[in-house]
Amino acid sequence: MTGQNYEDQIYSTKDAIEIVWTLVSTAMIFFMQSGFALVEVGSVRAKNAQSILIKNLCDSAIGCIGFWLVGYAFAFGDVKYVIGFGSDYFASSNFKELETDNYKWFIFQYSFAATSATIVSGALAERCQLATYLCFSFLMTSFIYPVVVSWIWADQSWGTGWLKNIGFIDFAGSGVVHMVGGVCAVWGAKILGERYGREKMRRVEKMRSEGSLGNVDHYVGPAGRNSISWNDHEFQEVLQHVKGDYREAFKEWISTQQPEFKPHNPALIVTGTLLLWVCWLFFNGGSAVIFSPRKNAPAKVIMCNVISAAAGGLFAVFFKPRICGTYSFVSQYDPGTICNGIIVGLVSCTASCDKIEVWSAFLIGTIGSTFYSVGCLLLQKFNIDDPLEASAVHLGGGTWGVMAVSFFNNEVGLFYDAQAGIKQFGLQLLGAIAIACWVSLIVAPFFLTMKKFNLLRVPKEIEVVGLDISELGGVPEEVYAKLRKDFGFLTPNQSPMQSFNRGVKRSMVDDLLTESINKDNEEQVKQRVVFSKNLKADHETSKFGLD
Structure with a gap:
């Protein structure tokens, strides 16, 4: 490539092929946003599906603006060890005057930045205010993520970051993209708090497991249920929020069911995961032509990713239920676990992936599934409500991915050169700690400040009703159909459980649907919130999975 500036450059055939490969890879990496959106929508409850889609769309848009205005400059503008800063890079002010093809690099790097920001979206699902999340997304793509990029990926044409200078290796982003997103997800989910109803649901489950509600089992029948101690103090605290007319039906339900917040559409989760799997081949293979001297590098990189993903998905099904203590003979195969295992294998x-053998990829994916499983256990232990388990997938998998370099890299890995491997282990550990500390230093104060001023979480009433109805004025089609089907008068032959279900839904469906369909202005939204407060006793039962 020759010429003094962008417009005067003459490309060789090799350069032209490289540009085409980079642009195709960029398009496929950006298409990962569709995969993440499908996984998120399928993992939340139906009443929040539209809000997830809106959040992901706005996330991509505002992240692009932030990375264009200042993020790219901080990442690649005359990097001096810690952060980039060059006036030619802010808002692409002088891209065409620079010899390096910054137009190509900008869109390629933005697709990575968008991926890192989207990781956090799933951890905050169903209860975070949209405006606050978008502020975070801007901060992420304009400052948090670019600084880490400047440490690790800024090459000699821009200057060299301090981690790259000492020998830290991260080919395509286990640390730069996924650890950054994972650390943000952990802090965000912890500070934001659990979804409304999860805490009391967990307390009921704890009482069940400890026997304070009796030895409840699906197969013991009415005789077994008679032994439940309904006077337990903690259970009474839960029960007081249920209207008197429904308490007997509620007691029967709680003694025979295991309430939980289930994903509303596993088909979307699986479809989104397969889409991510395909796009990930370009996520990791996109840089292979540019950075690897071997002609077969892209094909080998892609093969390693396929093997690692397959191993992660298969072994996650075995490891996670046993590590988390949720194994059941009647529910051995959870599609969400398999999907997360595939993703953690890729992460x-x-x-x-540029300098490992195929057998190493198999081991990396297998061990990655254990990191994911242990991460899920830690989320449970510290009561961190992450609907997508994004923290375990991206922080756990990203951390292991960074450290795996010191074992399996065929130039400096421990299995190839013990002395070099030990040194590389220290460098990789230092890099992982530096990334975690930097991200925590920025993101924790941000979320705490938003929480301090009540700007982080939606009101409980809105959370109970659902963000789609309360904030967007819409009802998902399947929810509308389900509510209409359940709406109607009780018949003498209905069981107490049917009476309970229909009573709760009938008390709110007509007004909620009418208001959501005929919503004309914000005043009606306020009226709907008042209405939901008056029906708090009925609405709170939705936290047991009856919404």
């Missing part, structure tokens, strides 16, 4: 392989 784990991302840092080292």
